[in-house]
Amino acid sequence: TDVDECLYNLDMCGPNAECTNTIGSYTCTCKAGFQLQSDGVTCLDINECASGNGQCSDLCVNQEGSYHCACRTGGKLTPNGKDCEDIDECTSVWLNRCRSTAYCVDKVRGYDCHCTEGYRPYN
Template sequence: MCTRVQLVHEQAFRDVIRHKSAQQITYDCCNGWEREEPKSESCSKPICSAHCQNGGICTSPDTCSCAAGFTGKYCEHDINECNEEKPCDQTCINTVGSYFCKCREGFVLQADQQSCKKSDLKDDDAFEARDLENEIESGDNEDVSDRLQKLERSLANERVHTNELQKSLQATYNVVDTLKSRLSTIVSVTSF
């Protein structure tokens, strides 16, 4: 028996990969920070692990800056302004993120939306003192003390404003006197 060798040609393909070395700078953000946009070079956007609530804004890692009336790590707690600040003369009603004041019967809420004035009195500065006297007799001493402190602060502020106004008026009078003097000098010089 004889053996034969045959030469066969077939098409063959092979993948050629050419590697090019290129330099690319990449930036890693510090913990708690990320890029505003994927291609941005700076890491200026803070990351809060929980969403800031009630209008709060994430201002640094895991720290929310809360809108007025809210507190907490993620602005999740409503501030009870009625207990914290005691802003109202008579009745304070806390709401979510704010508060409002009401007056008892026979009183009218003033333009500052905090003070109450007896509705039957006209230009009477003693209305609040008489109202406090009634509360002292009824035994509500804690509220009375807070209201007295508020009245004292209000009177002190009014005194400061009055003193500032007097100083401003005096300075104005001095300027007017100086101008009058200069004017009379100019008039006397020009008349010769």
């Protein structure tokens, strides 16, 4: 009669692995985002960012068992969750710090404030 090591918690599978009973033994299978090590029971996190930046166009942030893409200041993530697009900070006074005597000029990853005619930069 086979003893189900998984059912009776007799297996040595790590916390990121799932146990499958076999005749006379068991096997450990890693959860998504983890890779089985040579000991056959330990599953370590796969760093998805190490290969091709996780297909992220800007920043790749590795997490335990997963990852996500992020954008630097001045960018926002598109609905596909991988690409970034520029934020036009000049569309709202809440997104830029230009004074009332200056106008905003959008640029990739930021903006510049330029003095309106008759004014000069404030130090």
